[in-house]
Amino acid sequence: MRSSLKKSIAIIGEGETEWFYFDSLRIYHRYPFKVAPDFPRHSDIDHILKLAKRYLDEEYDYVICLIDMDRIKHVSAEWKKYQRHKNKEKKKKRKNQGQIIFVETFPCMEFWFLLHFIPNLSTKRYNSYEDILPELRKYMPEYEKTKKYFRQISLYSFLKENGDENRAIENAKKLCELNISEFENENSYSELYRVIELLNELKAMIS
Secondary structure: OOOOOOOEEEEEOOOHHHHHHHHHHHHHHOOOOEEEEEOOOOOOHHHHHHHHHHHHHOOOOEEEEEEEHHHHHOOHHHHHHHHHHHHHHHHOOOOOOOEEEEEEEEOOHHHHHHHOOOOOOOOOOOOOHHHHHHHHOOOOOOOOOOHHHHHHOOHHHHHHHHOOHHHHHHHHHHHHHHHHHOHHHOOOEEOOHHHHHHHHHHHHHHO
16 A cells, blocks of 8 residues: 555656666755656567566556657557557556656657757757757757766756756647647657656655
8 A cells, every 4th residue: 555645756768868867856856755767678668668567566656657759750560569558558547556657758858958958949850869969069068878978967957057947847848739739740849847747746745
């Protein structure tokens, strides 16, 4: 039986970028509940969901699966499998059990980082990490997707203190709304704001 106050959140990313970001976020905020970043040995959706269900068995209240949509959208079998799993999880009603939440970013996590710095809402479409990198390096000149870089910088602290998290959240919401209304002309988007808002809500509830 889960406690109504003591909460725990597992956050599963597809790679090390997500782990370093959420680990630095966990350290920065010192939440009064457990936040456990993790990443699977394999990035296919079946393996991610297997890890998510393991966390449910360990009685985590929320298991958040961060999905980089660039890879999934280019592999038809993975796309169909992901949609099937996502729709299945949405329909489940777990009494006194945890919840799996899928959180998407297109194309990848770095777009969420870029939203902290872009001064105005932009519907520019980035199709890959390589598309985003030149833009991101205008604000994070040495950025690279390596352990060496991530160990030299606290990702969350840097974005929080040098960018604008509130603006990133507001623009992310607007881009997601636009994406729903103009699906055929899909822009880049990120649902990462949902994780930030959930963490803030739980902190306010428990503190």
